[in-house]
Amino acid sequence: MTEFIEPRAARQAQPATRALTQAAVVAGRAPSIFNSQPWRWRIADDVAELRADRQRQLPTVDPDGRLLTVSCGAALHHACVALATVGFAAEVARLPDEGDPDLLARMQVVGVREPERAMLRLRWAMARRHTDRRPFAEVDVPxxxxxxxxxxxxxxxxxxxxxxxxxxxxxxxxxxxxxxxxxxxxxxxxxxxxxxxxxxxxxxxxxxxxxxxxxxxxxxxxxxxxxxxxxxxxxxxxxxxxxxxxxxxxxxxxxxxxxxxxxxxxxxxxxxxxxxxxxxxxxxxxxxxxxxxxxxxxxxxxxxxxxxxxxVPGDSPLAAAARRAPADVIDIADAQGRPRAGPG
The missing domain is CATH 3.40.109.10 (NADH Oxidase)
Structure with missing residues (x-):
């Protein structure tokens, strides 16, 4: 059985593992219902699995898991953008195992490629995007x-x-x-x-x-x-x-x-x-x-x-939502499933 550890160990891993780990970290910025962040990542070598964290499902608001899955989809897209902007090509299998409905996606690095300008633009936006519940400016969206x-x-x-x-x-x-x-x-x-x-x-x-x-x-x-x-x-x-x-x-x-x-x-x-x-x-x-x-x-x-x-947003600063620590949502294993040295 593969054993997983905290994401800081990826510093000692192969480039694909490091890139997938960083993509999963960036995916933590994604929006989610009630900011529940109901996802978990498992990374081994050149593969990252995105799993639903059912302990974070809202049973009254979201009894069928629709909004949980939408939230995880947002995290998946964030991760795909982040991976593409550091020069890696990946294949994504969505809902790859009918017998494991909590496995929402499997992302595998399949090569390298030049980052596209459109992806770089979205990656820039990730650091600045926040859910804005304030009144908007008196300007139409173009x-x-x-x-x-x-x-x-x-x-x-x-x-x-x-x-x-x-x-x-x-x-x-x-x-x-x-x-x-x-x-x-x-x-x-x-x-x-x-x-x-x-x-x-x-x-x-x-x-x-x-x-x-x-x-x-x-x-x-x-x-x-x-x-x-x-x-x-x-x-x-x-x-x-x-x-x-x-x-x-x-x-x-x-x-x-x-x-x-x-x-x-x-x-x-x-x-x-x-x-x-x-x-x-x-x-x-x-x-x-x-x-x-x-x-x-x-x-x-x-x-x-x-x-x-x-x-169109106003001029005042917008408070950022709290985000879980990467070690709480990302598990990493090496090729043999052995735990690596502690996070840093």
Whole structure:
């Protein structure tokens, strides 16, 4: 049986192992539901396996693991970009073992290649991208940038559909309904409390500094105060220039959920590279009835995976979300499965 150790040992490993380890470290920047970071990497030689960490699944918000898988897909895309920018070519097998559903992807280094400029641009964006729940600037998202975001989703096998004014009103009604439905469930409030009140030093969950302001907006945002009540008031005093969109896939299987996560990562990184900002809206997906409302918005042509709020960011600094330590999410083995020297 292969034994795994902490990622700092990769310093002594072959170049492919070092590159995969660094890619997995960078993947820790990916967005995830409630910043749960529900993934784990196992790396041996020139192969990295991405696994779902079911201990971090949210049983009330995400009972079927859809959003967990979307989160892991975002981490997978981050890792692929990071690996490509250090000159390695890789083949990725997604859901490679039907008997092991927690094995979401297997990434194998197959050679070297010159980094593409597009990948370098996305890698630059990784260090700057944050989920931005603040009101956006009073500036429209430029149409060319929106076009780039839609193309980014398509390259990952998903679709990004910007919404018109009437559709935004329907999204607002659905989001308000989702907020009321979830807050009425004491299990949801307990789960929200657990992920917004993490002990200091746990390096996951949603911190107050990254939570949303509570101004009424065209589409209500998730209330992250488990002791409060959902604010379903809408108004156009802030976020008047925000663009709302739905990220969808053609079918609704775990493979689609993973692809949606990769597309979400591509859209968010492209937005950052284009000078835009974004925050996912997942509560409207978490309630079956409102998820169906979004599907109706798509005229039944696809399955909604997440809604997105897109805009031009303000000038003030944005707090970064906490991230787990690499040693907590990455396991490494050498060719013989022997443990290596300690991390540094």
């Amino acid at each position: 149409p060319p940038a929106l076009h780039q975001l839609c193309e980014a989703a398509e390259t990952q096998g998903a679709h990004l559909r910007p919404l018109g004014p009437d559709e935004v009103e329907r999204l607002a009604v659905a989001t308000a309904r989702a907020g009321r439905t979830e807050f009425a469930d004491p299990r949801y409030r307990a789960e929200l409390s657990a992920w917004t009140g993490r002990p200091h030093g746990t390096r996951n969950g949603i911190e107050p500094a990254t939570a949303a302001h509570h101004e009424p907006r065209p589409v209500p945002m998730r209330n992250l105060d488990p002791g409060g009540v959902p604010d379903t008031t809408t108004h156009d005093l802030v976020d008047r220039h925000t663009c709302y969109a739905i990220l969808s896939t053609d079918t609704d299987t775990p493979a689609d959920w993973l692809a949606a996560g990769e597309a979400l990562s591509a859209v968010l990184l492209t937005a950052t590279a284009e000078g835009a900002a974004a925050s996912p809206i997942s509560d409207v997906i978490e309630v079956p009835a409102t998820r169906q409302t979004l599907r109706d918005l798509l005229s039944g042509a696809g399955y909604p995976m997440v809604a997105l709020r897109l805009g």
